[in-house]
Amino acid sequence: MEQKAKNVSPFSNESRNAYVVEHLTSSMLALLREKPLANISISELCSEAGVGRTSFYRNFAEKEDIIKGYMKRLSQDWADKCKSTPNIPIRETVRIVFSHFEENRDVYSLLNNRGLVYLLKDIILDLCGFNPDQEIVAAYSSAYVGFFLYGWIEVWFRRGMRDTVEEIISYLPQQ
DSSP states (O other): OOOOGGGSOSSOHHHHHHHHHHHHHHHHHHHHHHSOGGGOOHHHHHHHHTOOHHHHHHHOSSHHHHHHHHHHHHHHHHHHHHHHSTTOOHHHHHHHHHHHHHHTHHHHHHHHHTTOGGGGHHHHHHHTTOOTTSOHHHHHHHHHHHHHHHHHHHHHHHTTTOSOHHHHHTTSOOO
């Protein structure tokens, strides 16, 4: 059956998906300000976002995927900065990453208060180049740096994000 112009959406599939992701993300963050993730149903989330459940499942497998995607988009700038500089010193990596968290303190405080900081782990490991299929030295080296960085981030969140980037960096050895 041929589609008539009035039945064709003016948005491409990519535009519709971007719209759905944007609305689900903003609705998720709004609902997280009110209650824990476990108390947010997919139906409530879709209703708040003004999208159907089918749209949710077309874009996400579970609620956590919304937050992971959002954090990945937020972290893209600092990940690009770190990845674009070969042999970047760890002090500079820590400076870039923690500066990002300070700039986005409100959203990360919310995620910390809701116990969702663990969702950063894979982003940090990816930043550090971890891949389980790497040669043994590369795999363990990138995991070492990734988990070191993730551990410091988690401690910073647990300490109430009160330490400055310069204070944190001062505990690293000079290179």
